[in-house]
Amino acid sequence: MPFKETTLSKExxxxxxxxxxxxxxxxxPNQQTSYREVVKHNGAVAVCALTPDNKVILVKQYRKAMDKVLLEIPAGKLEPGENRKSAxxxxxxxxxxxxxxxxxxIxxxxGSPGFCDELISIYFTDSLKEGQMHLDDDEFVExxxxxLEEVEKAVSHAQINDAKTLIAFQYLLSNYNHSK
Structure with missing residues (x-):
């Protein structure tokens, strides 16, 4: 049976x-009709970054949709037409x-394909140099x-709930040992 749903109209x-x-x-697929609500999003990027002393960079940020502070890897939305790696x-x-x-x-x-088309590209780096923060006017992060041990502990104790961060940590913990 084909699974495709054909859009008859949209607003x-x-x-x-x-x-x-x-x-x-x-x-x-059964020729019946139904409604779907679709959230269109330009996309996002995220970076799992490991410092020269093997520390993972995370940001604490208040997320209104959850009404709480989350711990995440650095991430943000794409600007229209922006290259993902540059973003x-x-x-x-x-x-x-x-x-x-x-x-x-990686x-x-x-993130939520049941209703949203946002595609998040997740990157890894361990080649870093010092720069300078440039937060948006409405962005507040710490x-x-x-x-790596603290990452493992945070994951095992469900202290991190952000999907992109958990995916990045899976890569990190599978590819880096603690003595590196």
Whole structure:
């Protein structure tokens, strides 16, 4: 059985600074119809960065949707037409004050594919030099450095709930030993 849903009509029901929400009338595989609400997002990037002394750069940031502070790897949204790797370097420096000489793409994920098309590109770097933070006017973050052991402990104690960060940590803990 084909799984494709064909859009019969759509309307934009909200257009904001970061997202657009569309309401789609779709034909289902069984020829019935249904509605889908789709959040359109330009995409995002995230960087799992390991300092020369094997500390992982994290940011504490209040997230209104959860109404609490989360601990995450540096991340941010893409500007229209922006190259993903360049955006990742920009976001890392803006949020952490570190500049990445090189980035390795470790994966791309859809965070909430049931209703949102946001694609997040997750990068890794261990080639850093000092730079300067450049936070947006409405951005308030605090940098935190975790050892690999602290990362393992935070993950095992469910202290980190952010999907992109957990995916990055899976890569990190699978590819770096504690003596490096």
């Amino acid at each position: 934009t029901i909200y257009k904001g600074k970061i997202i657009e929400v569309e309401k789609h009338l779709v034909e289902l 990742a370097k920009r976001e890392l420096e803006e949020e952490s004050g570190y500049i990445a000489d090189d980035l390795k793409l 994966g791309e994920v859809y 940098n935190v450095l975790y050892s």
